[in-house]
Amino acid sequence: MNRFFGYIKVQFIRAIKHYPIILIFTAILTISVVFFVKVMFQTKDGEEGKKRFEIGLVGDLSETYLDIGIVALKNLDSSQYYVEFTEMEEDEAKERLLDGELYGYVLIPEGFVESIVYGENKPLTYVAANNPASFGPMMANEIIRVVSQMVIQSQNGIYGLIDIAELYDVSKKTYNKAIKDMNIEYISVILDREGYYETTYVGLGNGLSYKDYYICAFLILLILLWGIACASLMTRHSMGLLRVLKSNGYSMGGMLLGDYIPFLLLMSINMGILVLFGNQGIGTLVRILPAVILLTAMQFLLYELSSNIITSVLLQLFVTVFLSYASGLFYPIYSLPQIIQVCSRELPVGIAFEYLSEILKGKTGWETLPQIWIYSFAFLVLSYVARYYKLRSNRYE
Amino acid sequence: MKINIQGIQKTFGKKEILKDVSFSAESGKCVGILGENGSGKSTLFSVLLGLQKGEGHFWCDGIDLMKDSKARSKMVGFVPQNPPLIHELSGTDNLKLWYSKKEMEKELAGGVLELLGIPEFSQTIVSKMSGGMRKRLSIGCAVARKPSILFLDEPSAALDLVCKEKIIEYLKGFKANGGIVVIATHDVSELEICDDLYILKGGKLHLYQEQREIHKLVGCLKDE
Known part of the structure; x- marks a missing residue:
């Protein structure tokens, strides 16, 4: 247990050292996305008028x-x-x-x-x-x-x-x-x-208004982009230290959690800052957290699968763009082919989007929570397997 | 205390890297393992220290350290060729993985870390350290749990003479205190502290008992 806390303490120190750069990238990304969304809504309302x-x-x-x-x-x-x-x-x-x-x-x-x-x-x-x-x-x-x-x-x-x-x-x-x-x-x-006659508007397919739909979509996209901004922290340059620690009795599962928890904490802090700027309380952050956990677990797996910073960033970008499109973050999901709509409900980004939609509609999102926990656990298990095989490779560094 | 390495075997696919490698050493002794690049020295260390799977036994006082990772972590320290350090952190932060706060302060003040000269650069970020500093820091990390056996893979590779001397002095002191040192080396200056010298060739370990002159050693390495 002491070793786990020792390891996680050192990883937190690493995370704190990387955070200023991550924060700058995060701020640039967030401001760009918020500005784009604002312009998009203003243009649409203006045009309609x-x-x-x-x-x-x-x-x-x-x-x-x-x-x-x-x-x-x-x-x-x-x-x-x-x-x-x-x-x-x-x-x-x-x-x-x-x-x-x-x-x-x-x-x-x-x-x-x-x-x-x-x-x-x-x-x-x-x-x-x-x-x-x-x-x-x-x-x-x-x-x-x-x-x-x-x-x-x-x-x-x-x-x-x-x-x-x-x-x-x-x-x-x-x-x-x-x-x-x-x-x-x-x-x-x-x-x-x-x-x-009377006209009632039921929203964009999932019951959300146009505005709320895209607020939800861009929130998910922001989480994914923040994860990419953490590439310098999450990309491991050498497996040598992990091998030596493992041979000294450090548990691989403990080290994995020791790497994941600081990553999750940084992402939660980012979300907390955004929630604060949006004049929302800690309750909103707590309700959004399961979506953050799911997406960070997915990105953590992608980092475990890459070996250097370039492949990390490229892989993250590719997966972000693909899953965002397939889950209706760029275009409303109901405008996509039926097969994509069906698949989207099983994709991690689609699940996170579904969960956040329920939260935005004022519901609890409990129906989506089991899926979120199962997927998050599965991603962490797969990360463990990926690391195991990496550590077993021929030479130590 | 005595270590007894018996029958170490390692295969990659169909290729046998290590074939029945065996050697032993007692307290206060140093074993040197010499071999060409790619002869399997690093692989031998990996297998002995549980970094890779292999067959054989690593006995020490009745315990097979290849199988007992807990005992191994207490008794064996390992300094790999590339120091296993976190490059964006300082020396002190890296030491936190191995020492408690109290232990670290004590060792920096007058213990092994002070002996290695670490207090001079403990606040420097690893990426800004020289090769010698990193090597000394990684030795400092390896001896945190006061092991009685130290494995070093080319400890003074790419270091200047002053650094090499410091490391060799430290290893002499380690031996003098009853520790066992096992070095994989190319460096002639490291041979002087080795009590027994082995040549790893063709996957097999041969005891070298002749004069330790370079031309004779090279000839031995080249012989079929």
Whole structure:
């Protein structure tokens, strides 16, 4: 036991000596990642506020009621915040559509309103750039169909009223007022359509909002990058000392733990500093700790498998990039192929991500904990095996 | 006290590195093992000290030190060719692996560490130490548990004459106190302290009893 404490004491001294450099790299990485995330969210929010989908209106727009409808759509309807309707000639519309400036354009045929009056119902044409089978144009088609039905039905109602008024010799003055009231009634129904449904957002597949999803993802990525920053501490240049210690009765398992514990402590300190900057308490750090333990155990194994600092860093980088992509840290997991989504649930980074997601949703994450402990233990056992075979190799150094 | 190494065998794949190597030594004696590069001297030490698996026995006062790692860690000190030190730490921090705080202070003040001249550079980081300092520090680490048997693999390789003399003086003192020294060496200056000299050749150990002149030794190493 004394030997174990003696060994771990020396490893802590090593860790403290390396920590200033590790801290500098950690600070640079953390600031870069936080800055990137902030810019990403600001840009997205900004873009959502500023960017509107532009749809062209082409054709015979001279009819009074059509003109009133278009004015109402542009200025009174809630769609004005995300859709911009612009009148233009067809040539201009085609050119802008091909350039990607327009999402699509509506072609209103000549005599459209008259056709409604006489029951011919000339169709509106929606011209889009994308494959009609894709989601965007399909939605646009449905919207156009609904709108044209509403327009057709409301116009049918108005012209029906005119027919009845003329049949019963009602004065033009009287039925003009009635038509006006009826139009206003129709328009208010269309404009008030948001009152007929409620939208609920359930988040990015796993129940997290877009923002929380990426906070979770970048937290995991930070832990992995911090682990790479510890390469100078964790890369062992010579097995000679370990061999001599082992022949002097030092337990290999004890030495392994003596190397792992300072590494875990440094990573926990880094996380603690980040949690502090995020105005969170020690409870948050304790809840995040299992994810830190899992990822550091995985990285510890990778360090045991490498023999010098270059291979250590390259191996860590490769595994970080691969597992981060496969676990949905770069793109939302639901956008990846099904097979990757299934595999991600069994990968250590995916498990850590799942656990942190549960914590962010305010849950305990207990369901993921057994997986975390099993994987962490397995990584440490494999590290022991890797070290055993390294120590057994032919020459001592 | 007497050590008796019997029948040491080591094979790598189909190649026999050590074939029935045996020798013995008593208290106050030094055994030198001479051999060409790659003859198996380091492998012999590895097997005897439990760093590699091998067959045979390493008897000392009725205990087989090849099998009893606890007894071996108390009785045997080992100084490998490349000092097993942590390069980013100071001499003192390295010694903490081997000495308690009290023991270290005592030895630095007037014990074995002071004898090796370690207090002069104990606060220096190992990466900034000279070869001689590192070697003396690694000897200091090896004798922490006051072993009675010391194995040294080319202890004064690449050292200057002053350093070599210091180490040889220390080993003479170790012998004089009843310790047993086993040295694997190429260095003629180290031969002077060896009471028995063996040549390791073709995996076998041969006792060398002739005059210790370089040309005769070289001839012996080259002979088939």
